[in-house]
Amino acid sequence: MKADIGFGAQARAAYAQDPFESRGRLFPEPESPTRTPFQRDRDRIIHSSAFRRLKHKTQVFVYHEGDHFRTRLTHTIEVSQIARSLARALRLDEDLAECLALSHDLGHTPFGHEGEDVMHVCMAPFGGFDHNAQSLRVVTHLEQRYAEFDGLNLAWETLEGLVKHNGPLVDPNGNPLGKFQDSELPFAIRDYAAKQDLLLHTWPSGEAQAAAIADDIAYDAHDLDDGLRAGLFAIEDMREVPFLADILAEVDAKYPGLEESRRIHEIVRRSITRMVEDVIRHAMANIEAAAPTSAQEIRMAGRCLVGFSPEMILAEKEVKRFLFARVYRHEDVLSVRRLVAKVVRDLFDRFLAEPELMPKPWNVGLEALSEQEIARRVCDYIAGMTDRYAIEEHRRLFDDTPDLG
Structure with a gap:
C-alpha cells in the first residue's frame, strides 16, 4: 500500500513548482540566504x-x-497538515502547499459563513464581498507591517494559488467564470490584477490544487467530529451515508464496544485517510496521463489534476448533503446564525452612516473618500474582526446586543 500511493517520496518532481524559479514579488527584495521564497x-x-x-x-x-470545537485557526492547521501530506506523496513543493493552506481563510469575516453572507448583501451596492478575494486583499494591502510596502509582498506563486486554488476565474477572453460569470470579479482581485498578472485564465499549480482539496477533506472530517460532539446528530445517523456506514462498520468490527469518544475519533481519522489516499491515487493517474514536465504544464492542463476520483466525488457529496441537513441547517446552529447576522448588519449600517465611529486608523482621512471607498473601508474593518471583538463593538454602539450564551 505504501509504495502504491507514493509514501515517503521526497524529491520534487519536474511538474512541482520550483521555488528557485519563482516569478518573484511585486516589490523586489533580496533573496533570503536561509529560506526559499x-x-x-x-x-x-x-x-x-x-x-x-x-x-x-x-x-x-x-x-x-x-x-473543543474548531476555529478558523485549528481548521487552517488541519488543512495545512493534509496539504503537506498530499504534496509530499505527489512530490510537489510542500512549502508552497503549506503557504496556501495557511493563508486560504485569512479573509473570512467573524461568525463563519453567516458573516460572509451578510457582508456580501451589505456590500452588494459596492461590488459585493468574497472571502477568497478578501484573503488576497489582506496579504497585498491590509497587513501593514513592513517599512517598504503594504501587505506581505508574497511570491507570485503564493498569490496565484491563493486567488484561484479552485480553478480559473476567467476564460481566455477575460470573461468571468463560475460564481462570477453573471457579475464581475471581486474588487480585490480586479484591483490587484491591474498591478500584477496572476494568469487568472489558467488552472493553478499542483500545490494550490492540493491545498484546495485538503480544505474539503478537513472541512468534512471536522464538521462530522464537531457535529457529533455537539450532539447535533448521533453516530448511528451516519449509516444514512454509504461512505460513512462502511467506515462505521469497519470500526465496530475491529473494536466492538468501543467507548463513544474513541469511536468518533476512529471514524473521523478513517474518513480523512480514505479521502487522502483517494486523492493521491487519482492525482497520480491524472499526472501520468497528462505527463506534465513543468509546473506551467500543470497550469495549462485544462483541468484539475489533484482531486477526488469520480467515485469519491459522489461519496463526498453525500457526506456534504448529510452535514448540510444535520449540522448547517440544524435549528441550534440556525438560531445562533440569526443572532450573529444582526451583529454584522448593525455594525455595517452604523459605520457606513457614521464612519467616524470606527477607531483609528480606520477613521482617518474619511473626508477624502467616496461613498464606495468608505464602504470598502468599513468592510475591511468588520471583516478583520474576531467574533469576540464584533460583539464588543456591537455592545459599544447598541443596547440590544444578542446574548449568544
Whole structure:
C-alpha cells in the first residue's frame, strides 16, 4: 500500500513548482540566504495579525460554545497538515502547499459563513464581498507591517494559488467564470490584477490544487467530529451515508464496544485517510496521463489534476448533503446564525452612516473618500474582526446586543 500511493517520496518532481524559479514579488527584495521564497512566505503568513485573529473566528460553532470545537485557526492547521501530506506523496513543493493552506481563510469575516453572507448583501451596492478575494486583499494591502510596502509582498506563486486554488476565474477572453460569470470579479482581485498578472485564465499549480482539496477533506472530517460532539446528530445517523456506514462498520468490527469518544475519533481519522489516499491515487493517474514536465504544464492542463476520483466525488457529496441537513441547517446552529447576522448588519449600517465611529486608523482621512471607498473601508474593518471583538463593538454602539450564551 505504501509504495502504491507514493509514501515517503521526497524529491520534487519536474511538474512541482520550483521555488528557485519563482516569478518573484511585486516589490523586489533580496533573496533570503536561509529560506526559499515559499518558506519565507509561510513565515510571513504565520507572523501576520490576520493569522493570529483566526484563533477567535468561528468555523461552525461560535466562540462561546466550547473549547473543543474548531476555529478558523485549528481548521487552517488541519488543512495545512493534509496539504503537506498530499504534496509530499505527489512530490510537489510542500512549502508552497503549506503557504496556501495557511493563508486560504485569512479573509473570512467573524461568525463563519453567516458573516460572509451578510457582508456580501451589505456590500452588494459596492461590488459585493468574497472571502477568497478578501484573503488576497489582506496579504497585498491590509497587513501593514513592513517599512517598504503594504501587505506581505508574497511570491507570485503564493498569490496565484491563493486567488484561484479552485480553478480559473476567467476564460481566455477575460470573461468571468463560475460564481462570477453573471457579475464581475471581486474588487480585490480586479484591483490587484491591474498591478500584477496572476494568469487568472489558467488552472493553478499542483500545490494550490492540493491545498484546495485538503480544505474539503478537513472541512468534512471536522464538521462530522464537531457535529457529533455537539450532539447535533448521533453516530448511528451516519449509516444514512454509504461512505460513512462502511467506515462505521469497519470500526465496530475491529473494536466492538468501543467507548463513544474513541469511536468518533476512529471514524473521523478513517474518513480523512480514505479521502487522502483517494486523492493521491487519482492525482497520480491524472499526472501520468497528462505527463506534465513543468509546473506551467500543470497550469495549462485544462483541468484539475489533484482531486477526488469520480467515485469519491459522489461519496463526498453525500457526506456534504448529510452535514448540510444535520449540522448547517440544524435549528441550534440556525438560531445562533440569526443572532450573529444582526451583529454584522448593525455594525455595517452604523459605520457606513457614521464612519467616524470606527477607531483609528480606520477613521482617518474619511473626508477624502467616496461613498464606495468608505464602504470598502468599513468592510475591511468588520471583516478583520474576531467574533469576540464584533460583539464588543456591537455592545459599544447598541443596547440590544444578542446574548449568544
